[in-house]
Amino acid sequence: MFVLELTYTAPLEDVDAVLEAHVAWLDEQYERGVFLASGRKNPRDGGVILAVAEDRGRVEEIAAGDPFVTAGVCAYRVTEFVATKTAPGLERYRETSG
Template sequence: MLILSLTYLKANEEADRYMEPHMAWVKEGYDRGWFLASGRKVPRTGGLILSAGDRAEVEAYVAADPFTVHGVARYEITEVAITTVVEGLEKLKD
């Protein structure tokens, strides 16, 4: 499991300029089967994505996110070996 934590480097107005292409990028991550859950941080300082993809492939994909390309956000990728989950979230386990 990979936790992709993105932090805005620019104002929310700048993030909003690239939100549509970023969300298309997020949708493609789901279509590839890599992304399991995603959403905004509260307060809105960035976002979080739970990913089951291969780390090298996901890192390359993160580099192509419009937020990364335009310097809107930076990503921190944390790998976690999930061992215990509630019923229904078995897909999160390694």
């Protein structure tokens, strides 16, 4: 499982100019089963996405396609972790460390 932390690198008006495309991109990732949760940070200086994928390279490839990235308004930090405990609704994503 992966935590993707977005940090805005441009003024909010530049971020907002790309927001509609970013939300459409998020919707695509949810439809593909890659994203489990997402939202803005508070204060609004970026966002957080909880994702699942076969490996880190795939997650980084997906993040590179975010319109926020292609427009140059945010940077990503990707953290991989082993989800050994989850809420019941997420139990299919539980892993055991190898």
